[in-house]
Amino acid sequence: MNEYDSEILRGLLIKSGFVPVESEESANIVLFNGCSVREHAERRVIGRAGMLRKRKEKDERLKIIGVIGCMAQAHKEKLFGEMPYLDLICGPQHIYKIPEYLSEILAGRGPIVAVDEDKRPADRENHLLRDENIKIKAYITIMEGCNNFCSYCVVPYVRGRETSRPPEMILKEADDLVKRGIREITLLGQNVNSYAKDFNNGYTFSNLLKEVDAISDLKRLKFVTSHPKDADEQMFKAMFKLPTVCEFLHLPIQSGSDEILKSMNRKYTRDDYLRKIDIARRYMPEGAISTDIIVGYPNESDDDFKETLNVLKQVKYDTAYVFKYSPRPHTAASKMEDNVPQKVKEERNQILLNLQRDISRKNNEKYLNKKLGVLVEGFSDKCDKLLVGKTRTGKTVVFEGPQVLIGKIVEVRVHGTNASTLLGNWKKI
Ligand code: SF4
Structure with missing residues (x-):
């Protein structure tokens, strides 16, 4: 955003x-x-x-x-x-x-x-001047704000209530970007599954996915973020059917404990969440799933934390973004006692990161010797002889190749993996 x-x-x-x-x-x-x-x-x-x-x-x-x-x-x-x-x-x-x-x-x-409350002008996107260095992938905001009021989150207080942008505006922006050579578009919203609910005309996020997917020459379409209570089978079906929509789902669980989820006002239980993951996997068995987790939320006990670890072991996420809880202004949680000691937050953070690293490493091993389509984004920051790109599932692939490949989707055979990166070979294919 x-x-x-x-x-x-x-x-x-x-x-x-x-x-x-x-x-x-x-x-x-x-x-x-x-x-x-x-x-x-x-x-x-x-x-x-x-x-x-x-x-x-x-x-x-x-x-x-x-x-x-x-x-x-x-x-x-x-x-x-x-x-x-x-x-x-x-x-x-x-x-x-x-x-x-x-x-x-x-x-x-x-x-x-x-800083007073105000509506942003409808034509604000006319001012949008994309960085000309952005040649390969771009974000498009489809909605702003959030109505969910998760107890820890400041977003509804700083971005206001959910307001969707009209689909025709989004489609024009996407079309212009693709004509400029952009290969991958990510649709952005705090809760994309709520997209267009404020129009009250039956139009849904899945409809939008379908229309953006139909733009010729668009290669990849991604989106963030889905809310587990709202992500539905219709969306997973659309992801499965639409050729540009990538097999990548970010579904933040935040905690594996029902008690903590309730206190967070997330409006789903651990089992509700796991059912959604099952449906997503049914449609995208080879897809990647990532999540967000907060450790050290007020009153999070050792048992609550164990529940979170169990979810990680069960879902085997490709990536988990782990955050140590800190009270945010205006939020309901900021009125609760921040009673998990910093040391415990650090320990839980580390335990989760270590577990996730092992899971990510194992997940990535399944790509060994496979050929993957990689959208080449540029040279590696660490070594200017190596190119870096992403698979449809968001995996980072590093391989040797000429500059001319930047911006193209090429096939790379994976010969090495670690928890965060796939090492590939382009020439030998
Ligand atoms: S965590 Fe996400 S869904 Fe919850 S209030 Fe914040 S932006 Fe909305």
């Missing part, structure tokens, strides 16, 4: 005459588009902005430091308490006004705080 907002903002700023620069050191204006879902990410923004503040004190070319996005929305004016040197605090609903705000601040009429 934030990356997408950054692209909108980039377009708006360039249209208003601001010029992007190559490095932070040469910028007059630095805006942090901060995520508020986890405390850790916020602390990093605060740390980075603090470093810049020192530069601003000495270097008069640096005029504006701002925090924008849902982090700004979550903390509002209170951010000034921790970062009194900020010139701009602006929530996601107001990003389209940022060029105006920056001009005001440059004219000496700052600082500015813009």
Whole structure:
């Protein structure tokens, strides 16, 4: 979501005459588009902005430091308490006004705080200016906000209630991207299964998948995130039938304990969740499944944690994103005592990561000696002789090959695996 907002903002700023620069050191204006879902990410923004503040004190070319996005929305004016040197605090609903705000601040009429509830303008996507370096895959936001109010989550407070974008707007954006050469599109929403419910006209997320899938020359279609209470057979069927829709499902469980799930207000039980996984596997036996897990949620006992471990062992996820609980502003859970000691959170985090690493390693071994279609994304950060790409199931594949393969889907034979990567051979095929 934030990356997408950054692209909108980039377009708006360039249209208003601001010029992007190559490095932070040469910028007059630095805006942090901060995520508020986890405390850790916020602390990093605060740390980075603090470093810049020192530069601003000495270097008069640096005029504006701002925090924008849902982090700004979550903390509002209170951010000034921790970062009194900020010139701009602006929530996601107001990003389209940022060029105006920056001009005001440059004219000496700052600082500015813009965080009240507001509807984003319907035409905001007209400002979208995609980074020209994005040539292979792109995100499209299909809806914003969330109505679920999971007890730990700040999203409904910073992104508002669910609002779907009209399908024709999404289809036009997807079509334009594909014409520009984009091979893979990921549809984004906090709860994609709720897409179009606010239209009340019977149109569903599966209908949207079908229409995007029909765009000629689109090679791969992915989406995040599905909510386990809403993911239904209709969607799994659509995933199975539609050729571009990849065999990859992200289905966050958060905890394996029914008691904790109830306290989290997730509105499903462990068994409900496992039934959905069974259906998904029926339609996509070779597909990959990933999840999110929170450890150390208030009152999580050793037994609750064991339930989570059992789910991991049973589902054998391809990837699990594990987060240590931290209270988020405004949420129901933040009013509960954060009573799992940090040390226990760390231990549970490590136990889960170790278990998941073993499972991922074993899962990946099944690809040994198989030929896989890989969308080549570029050269590896670690070695510029190696190309990196992704399979339809989201597996990272590293192999030697020429630059000309970047942006193409090629067949690679897997000769080595570890928990996170498949090593392949392209030439010998
Ligand atoms: S479904 Fe729950 S966790 Fe996901 S965005 Fe909505 S409130 Fe947050």
